[in-house]
Amino acid sequence: MQRYFVKESNSEGRFIISGEDHHHIVRVMRMSVGNHIICVIDDERSAECVIVKITDEEIEVEVVQWLESSSELPINVTIVSGLPKGDKLEWIIQKGTELGAQTFIPFTSARSIVKLDEKKAGKKLERWQKIAKEAAEQAHRTVIPRVESPKSLQAIIEHGRHFDVKCIAYEEKSKQGEASAFKKALSSLNKGQSLLIVFGPEGGLTAEEVTLMEKNGFVSCGLGPRILRTETAPLYVLSAVSYYFELME
Template sequence: MQRYFVKESAKDEYFTITGDDQRHISKVMRMAPGNFIICVDSKGNSAECEIAEITDEKITAKIVKWIEGSPELPVQVTIVSGLPKGDKLELVIQKGTELGAYEFIPFISARSIVKWDAKKADKKLDRWNKICKEAAEQSHRTILPAVTAPVQLQELIKLAESYDQKLIAFEESAKEGEASMLSQTLQQLKRGQSLLIVFGPEGGLTEQEVTALQEQGFITCGLGPRILRTETAPLYALAAVSYHFELMG
């Protein structure tokens, strides 16, 4: 059953769907009144709905039943990715959404080869958020992760103040065989709390960046004995969080 995120809450037991989703339902999926979809509101509540009316401007869907339970990770994980080359960040956003990430913050690191073009910023952000939305719908999320505009180091430090736990996935820690800090952090993290993890670009983080983050309470950690690519490391971390909180019982 197709799933759609609806910006407004239901009114009189009906959801109203407009914009791209209206076009997707009517033109791409070629649905008709009587077909069923799942609508997710801005608070993360999902409901099975029957399409009641389709017009050129909107689709009206009647709530049949609310769906109990949540597929969301019990902790909020924010992924900070040093801006990588090509479409690697798109992969992180897509697969990271499937794995349960709560938010994505691109980071303009000293070693980021890609330079952020402010003139193309809106178009790029729209694409990232579209990828995120499609992945959230596909993976039956009830929360639509946010993708922010890229930040500089000082902006990142300021944003990080509100998080319960803060980690840096650091290549040098992996090389030195550090294998406990990720596990220790997850054991300390309680359900409902937040975790922010910083990942460097292809060239890694500089010592100056790591030191600046450590001075603000960040802890460096390894992600196993192998050196992971910049697009692989966030997915490893999310899988570890899922295993710890959802599979270990």
């Protein structure tokens, strides 16, 4: 059953769908009155709904039954990515959303080749958020991850003060054979707490960047003996989080 995030309600138990979702339901999926969909509202509840009315601009649906299951990770994970080249960040957002991330924050690292001006950043952010929404629908999430505008390293450090645990995925630690810091970080977290983890761009983080973050409470972690690409490492971490908190139960 197709899933859509809805905001507008015209009465208790009824919702209005418009814009791109209206187009997708009518033109792409070719649904009609009587078809059923899943609607997710702002408080993370989801419901099976039936289409009761279709106009040129809006679709009205009625709740058939509220659904109890949740597909969200037990901890809140924020992925901070040094701006990579090409469409790699889009891949991280799409696949990271499927794997349960709550927030994505790009940052301008010393080795980031990509530099976004304000005009490009606005358009990029709009596209990134759309990718997160579509991936959340596909993955049956009850939350659309937030994609924030690119930040400086200092802004990331300040933002990190609000998290229970903050880590750095640092390839030099992997090269040195460090294998316990990330496990310790996960074991220190309880359900409902938050994890922020920073990844470098293609060239990795500089020693100066890592030292500055460590001085501000970040923990450097190796991610196993293999060196992972900038777009692979966040997916590794999210998979590990899912295994630790969901499959080991």
